[in-house]
Amino acid sequence: EPEVTQTPSHQVTQMGQEVILRCVPISNHLYFYWYRQILGQKVEFLVSFYNNEISEKSEIFDDQFSVERPDGSNFTLKIRSTKLEDSAMYFCASKGTGAGELFFGEGSRLTVL
């Protein structure tokens, strides 16, 4: 069964360092997303990406965040200068059609020290 894959599964970094989280969405999907979940809290929307551009972003997704689809298979989330409050599980998701459901990856746990 096709699935969304994410790397790394866990990353520990120092405050102020840059982090790149990588995702390989399901191959024929057209819509891509990043969500995050701080421990014990709700899953929160960060950004959606379609047709090689950001289609929507939340208030959380400030100038420290960026997304990129560098080739036909990868979708990345970059945090330029990490803060303690960026510690969370980051989920990549993809969707095939406009009205379809999102399929999530297993997540990348980011710990900022």
Added chain:
Amino acid sequence: EDQVTQSPEALRLQEGESSSLNCSYTVSGLRGLFWYRQDPGKGPEFLFTLYSAGEEKEKERLKATLTKKESFLHITAPKPEDSATYLCAVRAFSQGGSEKLVFGKGTKLTVNP
């Protein structure tokens, strides 16, 4: 603002003891209500999408229903492997064509053998 409230926060059942989880929502216009299952440290796993009041969907021991204000996830004769957190999310109409899902905090279900 779109909101999703799930109850109860936690539910303990004996194996075989049927019950229901509730998801109440407030949205400007519903474009889909989604149920996901989340195991500890994992990404949300898609279960169901419901689009209109009166719609029902079933999968094994799970059945999801939808009214204009809430959705229920009925669990019939649960087994220990059904233990997980069940997440409800909504996608709403918006002028900008929002694609984001708004999640509830989830119901943590524990099924004892």
